[in-house]
Amino acid sequence: MTDIDVAQLAVLAKLRLDPDAAEEAVGHVRRLLDRFAAIQGVDTAGVAPSPYPLEIPHRLRPDLVEPALPLAEVLQNAPATRAGCFAVPRVVDG
Amino acid sequence: MSAADGTARATAAAVADGSLRAVDVVEASLERIAAREPQVGAFVEVFADAARRRAEQLDAERRKGSPPGPLAGVPIAIKDNLLLRGHRTSCGSRILDGFTAPYTATAVQRLLDAGAVPIGRTNMDEFGMGSSTEHSCFGPTRNPFDPACIPGGSSGGSAAAVAARMVAIALGSDTGGSIRQPAAMCGVAGLKPTYGRVSRFGLVAYASSLDTVGACATDLGDLALVTRVMSGVDPRDATSLDHAVADFDAPPSSLEGMRIGVPSEYFAEGLDPAVEQAVRAALDTLAAAGAEPVAVSLPHTEFAIPAYYLIATAEASSNLARYDGVRFGARSGGDADLEEMYTRTRTEHFGAEVQRRILLGCFGLQRGHAEQWYGKALAVRTLIRDELAAVFARCDALATPTSPVVAFALGDRLTDPLAMYLCDTLTVPASLAGIPALSVPCGFSTAGLPIGLQLMAPPLGEPTLLRIGTAFQSATDFHRREPAP
Numbered sequence: 001m002t003d004i005d006v007a008q009l010a011v012l013a014k015l016r017l018d019p020d021a022a023e024e025a026v027g028h029v030r031r032l033l034d035r036f037a038a039i040q041g042v043d044t045a046g047v048a049p050s051p052y053p054l055e056i057p058h059r060l061r062p063d064l065v066e067p068a069l070p071l072a073e074v075l076q077n078a079p080a081t082r083a084g085c086f087a088v089p090r091v092v093d094g
Numbered sequence: 095m096s097a098a099d100g101t102a103r104a105t106a107a108a109v110a111d112g113s114l115r116a117v118d119v120v121e122a123s124l125e126r127i128a129a130r131e132p133q134v135g136a137f138v139e140v141f142a143d144a145a146r147r148r149a150e151q152l153d154a155e156r157r158k159g160s161p162p163g164p165l166a167g168v169p170i171a172i173k174d175n176l177l178l179r180g181h182r183t184s185c186g187s188r189i190l191d192g193f194t195a196p197y198t199a200t201a202v203q204r205l206l207d208a209g210a211v212p213i214g215r216t217n218m219d220e221f222g223m224g225s226s227t228e229h230s231c232f233g234p235t236r237n238p239f240d241p242a243c244i245p246g247g248s249s250g251g252s253a254a255a256v257a258a259r260m261v262a263i264a265l266g267s268d269t270g271g272s273i274r275q276p277a278a279m280c281g282v283a284g285l286k287p288t289y290g291r292v293s294r295f296g297l298v299a300y301a302s303s304l305d306t307v308g309a310c311a312t313d314l315g316d317l318a319l320v321t322r323v324m325s326g327v328d329p330r331d332a333t334s335l336d337h338a339v340a341d342f343d344a345p346p347s348s349l350e351g352m353r354i355g356v357p358s359e360y361f362a363e364g365l366d367p368a369v370e371q372a373v374r375a376a377l378d379t380l381a382a383a384g385a386e387p388v389a390v391s392l393p394h395t396e397f398a399i400p401a402y403y404l405i406a407t408a409e410a411s412s413n414l415a416r417y418d419g420v421r422f423g424a425r426s427g428g429d430a431d432l433e434e435m436y437t438r439t440r441t442e443h444f445g446a447e448v449q450r451r452i453l454l455g456c457f458g459l460q461r462g463h464a465e466q467w468y469g470k471a472l473a474v475r476t477l478i479r480d481e482l483a484a485v486f487a488r489c490d491a492l493a494t495p496t497s498p499v500v501a502f503a504l505g506d507r508l509t510d511p512l513a514m515y516l517c518d519t520l521t522v523p524a525s526l527a528g529i530p531a532l533s534v535p536c537g538f539s540t541a542g543l544p545i546g547l548q549l550m551a552p553p554l555g556e557p558t559l560l561r562i563g564t565a566f567q568s569a570t571d572f573h574r575r576e577p578a579p
Contacts, residue, residue, distance in 0.1 A: 004457065012456040013411065014418070014433075015449055016441045028511050029454050033467075035512060036400035039474050040466070049472030050479060052303050053289050053528025054553055056333055073196040079425035086420050089432050 002033040102168040102262040102316040106209065109167035112156065116149035116167030116211065123169040123213055127260045130579070133241050136255040138174050138232045139182060140214035145169065148211050163209030164319060171255045171264035174215040175222060176202055176307070177296040181212075185298050186220040186230035189443035190423045199296020200331065201265065201307045201324040208323045213261060216251030220445045221414065222269050222300040224248050225517040227276070228508055229447045236504070237280060238577035239543055243501040246276030246517075249310065253280040256310045257544075257577060263311045263320050267297055269304045270402050271496075271521025274533040277310050278496035278546020281535045281575065283317050283563065284310045288553045289528030290335040292321070293328030301409040302333075304402075304525050312573055314534070318343035318560045340557045349565050350384035355489035359395040360520055365498045372537025372545040373495045376566065380493065383565045390485045390492070394477045395523055401478065402522035403515060404458045404471035411455030414448070450511060479527040486552040491562055495520055496533040496546035524550050532559040535572035544572075 006026045010017050017025055071084055080087040100108075108114035124142055131137060149167060156162055172178060175185045177195035184190040202212070219229040227235040227250025235250045237243040238258040245254040249266030253276035256264050266273040268286035277284025285308045292307040299305060307324065311317040322343060327336040356377060361370055377387050419425035419439030427438035444452070458467040485492065498519055507513040524531040529550055536547035547566070551558040567573050 006453075009453050009456050009460070012460065013449070013452045014415075014436045014440050015444070015452065016437050025450060025453055028450055029457060032403070032454060032512060032515070033457070036404060036467075039397050039400045039404075039470055042394070042397055042470070042474055042477065044470060044473035044477065047473040047476050049469060050476040051472060052333070053475070053479060053526060054335075056290055056335065059332060059336065061329065069196055076196065077193050077422035079419055079423070080428060088420055089428065089430060089435055091432050 002030055002037065004030055101313040102165065102311070103319060105262070106162070106164055106166045106168050109152070109156070110162035114167070116152040117146065119167045120145045120149040120169055120211055120213070123261055127214070130238070130258040130260055133236065134238050134254050134258050135233065135235045136216055136251040136258065136260065137171070137214045138184065138186070138217050138251070141181065141212055145211050145213050152209060152211070163207065164323065165205060166209035168210050168263065169213040169261050170205055170210045171214055171216045171252055171261045172202060172212055173249050173252050173264070173266045174218050175267055175298040176265055178202055178212055181215070183215070183298065184231070186218045186232060187443070187445065187448070188231045188424060189417045189439070191443070192424070193422050197296065200293035200328045202296065204324050205320065216249070216255055216264060218251055219248035220448050221298070221410070222248040222267060222272055223410070223447050223451050225271070225275060225514050226507065227251060228504065229445055231445065234504055237501045239281060240501065240541070242503055243543065244279070244504055246279035246497070246501060248272040250276045253277050253282055253284065253310045256280070256282045256312060259576060262313065263309055263316055265307065265309050268306050268308050268525070269300050270406060270525045271518045273308045273310060274521050274531055274546070274548060275497050275517060277533045279501040279544060281544030281572065282310050282312050283314055283535070283573065284308065284533045285317050285321055285556070285559070286524065286531045287321055287325065287556060288335065288530045290333050291530070291554070291556070292324045293331040293334045295328055295330040299413040301406040302413060303409060304406055314560055314564050314567055315343055321556060337554060340554070342556055342560055347561060348384050349380060349562060352385045352491070352562070353388050353489045354380055354385045354562070355388050355390040355485050355492045357390050357392045357395065357485070357492060357494060359392050360494035364516065364519070365495060366500060368539040369495045369498060369500065369545050373547055376536040376547045377493055379566060379569050380562065383569055385562070388489055390489060392481050392485065392523070394474065394481050397474050398478055398523045398526060399515060399519055401471040401474040402518070402526055403454070404467050405475065407451045407455035408458045408468045409455070411452045411459065414452055417444070447511070475526045478523055482523065482527045482529065483552070490551070491555070491558055492550040494548045494550070496548040500539045500543040500545060520548060529553055530556045530559055532563050534563045534566055536566070536570070537572060538575070
């Protein structure tokens with residue numbers, strides 16, 4: 001059975017799990033991982049990982065300034081703005 | 095015949111030569127939506143006024159002599175994860191409540207440039223995470239062939255809109271089968287292009303090494319046209335392929351000399367006997383059309399679901415980190431400290447399935463686990479891709495069922511994530527390998543629910559898929575069967 005530290009996972013995921021939700025979530029995740037554990041038996045010695053499915057050559061482009069969204073449109077969906085910036089709760093004193 | 099009843103190509107040709115007005119085409123589509131939407135629930139928003147205005151503009155431009163595009167006046171539904179400037183995009187999630195797109199996705203823009211008319215945005219599983227279109231903050235979409243059943247997912251709204259003949263073409267996205275599986279369950283065609291064939295700029299990211307943009311349609315010529323129009327390199331998507339766009343919508347030709355692989359692992363335990371019977375009959379049809387079926391084996395197929403879900407959730411946990419209540423969407427706990435605001439925003443606005451996948455993804459990437467889970471999945475992906483490539487060295491394409499089951503009743507698998515994930519068993523290998531795959535209708539269960547035939551080809555093999563699919567549809571009428579009103 002896969003060992004799962006649900007409290008640590010919640011911190012990484014930035015989610016709050018009340019005790020009932022945590023129990024259900026860890027149950028589901030554990031059941032999935034127990035099923036997925038079958039891949040541990042696959043011989044992958046010497047097999048290169050594939051982060052992408054196809055070989056896509058890296059393309060370079062000229063380092064030029066191009067038009068960007070106007071500031072008002074960048075900010076239009078923000079829950080809170082102030083002085084042309086995204087506003088968030090205070091993170092430093094002063 | 096009303097304007098909305100023909101193929102998109104016929105509609106566009108009639109609008110182009112002035113025998114049909116775009117405003118009448120749009121009106122017919124809106125009438126059809128009004129009649130069928132209460133039962134199906136395919137749309138989360140219909141752009142009625144905007145569509146009428148655009149149609150009037152297209153008609154005026156034609157009268158002035160502007161050359162009409164190949165999709166002139168054709169109403170197109172857009173999955174709710176593709177951006178259209180000035181319209182809402184929500185991905186079926188409360189966390190994007192109130193979000194208005196500040197720009198248009200490249201795939202959508204290319205359709206606009208071809209004369210298409212966006213008619214509305216379609217329902218989906220939240221951020222594409224689901225196989226039934228039940229995981230949406232707007233509620234479920236229903237299968238037009240049986241409203242008690244799911245339409246498949248996550249592009250269930252798009253597939254249902256086409257199946258109910260509200261539109262001829264609907265855009266979707268396919269990460270692990272999200273176009274093909276709902277297309278199969280709704281009795282329409284759905285094409286997942288080669289990874290990188292269609293730009294993802296403006297597609298809200300779920301799993302970046304797997305996400306693709308494609309479409310559903312009843313007519314394969316329409317599907318070929320819309321895919322061709324959307325395809326091609328895009329400077330705004332570094333993963334888009336710089337490759338000449340083939341003539342996808344070439345006339346049908348014989349399948350003489352074509353070898354079609356039939357992998358035994360796709361006909362394994364868990365396959366509905368009705369699905370197997372329909373797909374085996376479809377293989378006979380392809381053989382009668384000149385193709386040579388070839389028995390092949392893909393032994394790593396059984397590891398595709400674990401590899402897919404470990405990779406997709408890992409990438410999702412990273413992609414969805416951007417939803418933190420700062421730059422867009424909903425916010426909770428704005429008076430608390432920053433960490434508390436992040437946590438409350440995400441906890442209160444992500445649905446249960448999205449939270450589950452983020453947790454699974456975080457687990458697979460966690461220090462001490464990453465090599466064992468995520469790293470292993472990436473190596474298994476290599477084996478699956480190489481195994482497919484080896485088979486394609488001696489076959490032009492593969493033919494399999496699209497989904498192991500037909501559409502099931504709403505709620506049947508909602509509380510069992512593993513059962514839901516297993517719906518994707520036959521579609522995720524193509525996603526892991528980045529190859530194109532097409533689902534076409536190939537039969538019905540005794541309960542009258544559609545069954546899909548999946549065709550897969552090597553990278554950039556869309557023309558091969560459409561050639562086989564067109565030959566199949568020339569010999570069958572499953573794609574013409576409409577759900578009862």
